[in-house]
Structures are given as structure tokens and as C-alpha cells.
Amino acid sequence: MVIGRRRFSALGAGVAAATLSGAPVARAARSGGKPAVRNVVLVHGAYADGSSWSKVIPLLQGAGMNVIAVQNPLTSLAADAAATKFALSRQDGPTVLVAHSYGGTVISEVGLAPQVAGLVYVAARAPDAGEDFAALSAKFPTPAVASGIITSDGFKYLSRSAFLRDFANGVPRAQALELYTVQGPLATAAPTTSVAAWRNKPSWYAVSKNDRTINPELERFMARRMKATTVEVDSGHLSLVTHPEVIGRLILQAAAAS
Structure with a gap:
């Protein structure tokens, strides 16, 4: 099922906000009386690990969700897809699959798994099948982080200055340094x-308006292309760190509607 693109509704935000404050998880309006989705799998992106979700996880758990954060090896798409499939196999029912940044490539690859009820992209890549994401990105202004990418021995990583200035813009410096370390x-x-x-699959997208890692216009293009329910966040690339409540609400909205 593909749903139309729409903004984060006031009603949906209200339900999700109540859920985050401790009210029971909302039930989806499903035919046949099926329950709301109660499982969430979180997929991190490049230059990060599963700890990047540390502020979102307790909000989802407090709302009664079962949550697993994947630890992607980042050695290949196949390896990351395998790690995510393993996390999905541990769920006991329908699951919302959530990704940040490069993780969007991973969930686009594995999201057809039958237990996946919906997909949430957080400032994430959302490539089409067989699409060269670098070529797609080249159609938009180059993000500032590109100047700080270092390549060595088959891997690429960010310089300290690029990580702090462009990847983690808006994150308090002490926390940004912790994230740089991992x-x-x-x-x-x-x-x-x-x-x-x-x-x-039904899809949701959180655009980071001040993103210096993926061009915000590229994010908007991908959200429109997938006809995603879309929210714009006044954040840099790491909205899951700086605006966890907003991201948590979007995930819960997806869980209630999937």
C-alpha cells in the first residue's frame, strides 16, 4: 500500500504526544480489528552507531513499544541488510522499520519483509531500485560535509572538524564529541x-531543514517521490539527537497508522 504525501497532522501529533507522555499506545484503525504495531527496529547511518538513537529509544519504550537498534557493520549493503533482517526476525509481529541517513538505503533494501508494516526515514537516503545515489545527489548543491570526508583502506569517515561542524551541527559540543568518538x-x-x-509500504519522512550532510532539497525530493507523510524539523542532520520528541512522535504516528 502506498499512501499520499501529507503533513504531520495536528490530530496525529496529539495522539503521539499523549503516547510519549505515558498514555497507552494508540490502536490503528485497521480492518478486521488488528492491533496497532508494537515493534520498532531502528537502523543507524554512516559515521554513527546504534547509540545515535539513545534519546529516541526511551521515549518509544515509555510508550510501550518493543525496540531494537541495529548495529550495522557498515562494511557493505549486504552485511547491513543481513544485520537488519536478523533484528526483524526477532520481532513477534508487525514492525515499523526506521532509518537515519545511509540507513535509508538499508531499509529500502529489506523493507519488503512481510513483518514490516511501515517505513520511517529520518534525514535519510531513499534510493529507487538500482539507482546511483551519488548521481542523484549530484543534481543538488553539494552538502558542506563533503569537504571533510576522508578515504582510507576501502572506508570513508569524517574529519573531526567536519563531524562537529557539518554532521553534528546543532548538537551540544560535548555530546557531538562523544558521537565523533564512536x-x-x-x-x-x-x-x-x-x-x-x-x-x-507506507512511508514517513522527517526532513532536516538545516542539514549539512544531505541537502534538504534532496530530502524533500525523496519524500515527495515516495509520497511520504512528511514533517520538517528545524534541525541539522542529527534530528534524532536534537529533536528526539519530534522523531519519536513521527515513529508512533507510523505505528498507529500502519
């Missing part, structure tokens, strides 16, 4: 998806 280098081999799960 950054995960990404294999240089270009990841190309064989499928685009967002063409078949």
Missing part, C-alpha cells in the same frame, strides 16, 4: 539497492 566508517563501495520498499 563514528562508524562506511565502506567506499557504492551501495545499490535491488528494490525500493517505499514503493510498496
